[in-house]
Amino acid sequence: MDLAGKTALITGASRGIGAAAAQAFAQAGANVALVARHGDAVAELAGEIGGRAVAIPCDVSRYWEVEQAVENCLRAFGRLDILINNAGAIEPIAHLAEAEPEAWGHVIDVNLKGVFHGMRAVLPLMRAQGGGTILTIGSGAAHSPIEAWSHYCASKAGALMLTRMVHTEEASNGIRALSLSPGTVATQMQREIRASGINPVSRLDWSAHIPPEWVARALVWMCGPEADDYLGDEVSLRNEDIRKRVGLT
Numbered sequence: 001m002d003l004a005g006k007t008a009l010i011t012g013a014s015r016g017i018g019a020a021a022a023q024a025f026a027q028a029g030a031n032v033a034l035v036a037r038h039g040d041a042v043a044e045l046a047g048e049i050g051g052r053a054v055a056i057p058c059d060v061s062r063y064w065e066v067e068q069a070v071e072n073c074l075r076a077f078g079r080l081d082i083l084i085n086n087a088g089a090i091e092p093i094a095h096l097a098e099a100e101p102e103a104w105g106h107v108i109d110v111n112l113k114g115v116f117h118g119m120r121a122v123l124p125l126m127r128a129q130g131g132g133t134i135l136t137i138g139s140g141a142a143h144s145p146i147e148a149w150s151h152y153c154a155s156k157a158g159a160l161m162l163t164r165m166v167h168t169e170e171a172s173n174g175i176r177a178l179s180l181s182p183g184t185v186a187t188q189m190q191r192e193i194r195a196s197g198i199n200p201v202s203r204l205d206w207s208a209h210i211p212p213e214w215v216a217r218a219l220v221w222m223c224g225p226e227a228d229d230y231l232g233d234e235v236s237l238r239n240e241d242i243r244k245r246v247g248l249t
């Protein structure tokens with residue numbers, strides 16, 4: 001995939017799937033704007049990638065910070081073609097009866113409102129540019145209740161609906177919206193899940209998790225016309241056929 005001349009803004013780019021995506025999109029030739037709360041981590045990664053990367057400290061749960069991040073991206077590269085809504089959180093893992101309401105709500109603020117904030121901030125400029133691609137990292141948790149993950153399951157179900165909404169409202173403006181359900185991935189988030197010991201996912205062997213680089217390759221693939229069969233819908237990396245199409249097997 002040649003993404004030369006394109007610009008991608010990636011949230012949650014300080015580690016895990018987002019950091020792998022930053023490398024993969026830069027390798028495909030895109031300019032990359034790396035967004036996360038830890039400015040030093042994204043600055044270090046931007047330094048490794050070189051001149052086609054900028055680091056933008058931002059908390060996606062605050063709309064004004066996302067709006068500012070998009071402005072900074074435009075100032076650096078003059079355009080924004082691809083938004084990757086990847087920032088996400090799963091802690092605190094807790095049963096509904098014991099969940100601390102404010103902390104529960106914070107996960108919704110990041111995983112659901114953060115996705116809305118990204119979409120809301122880029123849609124007017126994508127419309128003006130005549131199109132764009134919005135990819136959101138989803139999860140099997142959008143479809144199945146998983147013990148002690150009520151905040152996470154609810155947020156991912158909502159985020160999938162936001163992808164469907166963008167497709168419904170904006171496909172006619174050339175805006176492509178897709179969700180990627182990666183399966184389980186060897187990142188800090190899975191370390192937190194494992195430490196909880198609370199449900200079957202936490203007891204998976206580490207070897208069951210795919211590397212974040214696979215997810216990054218799928219995201220790059222989703223920017224091309226081959227993925228158009230899935231517009232407004234979810235691409236699942238548990239699906240062998242999709243893995244083949246992405247070139248992972």
Ligand code: NAP
Nearest residue numbers: 012014015016017036037038059060087088184185187189
């Ligand atoms: P991770 O290693 O924990 O990374 C999470 C990223 O999100 C970090 O870069 C973190 O950076 C950022 N982040 C968290 N809160 C943020 C906020 N308020 N504002 C901006 N950035 C924020 O987890 P990961 O596994 O790569 O997860 C990435 C995405 O994949 C998430 O949406 C997750 O739900 C999804 N996912 C993961 C798995 C899996 O098995 N790992 C499976 C399905 C879906 P800072 O701390 O610097 O802000």
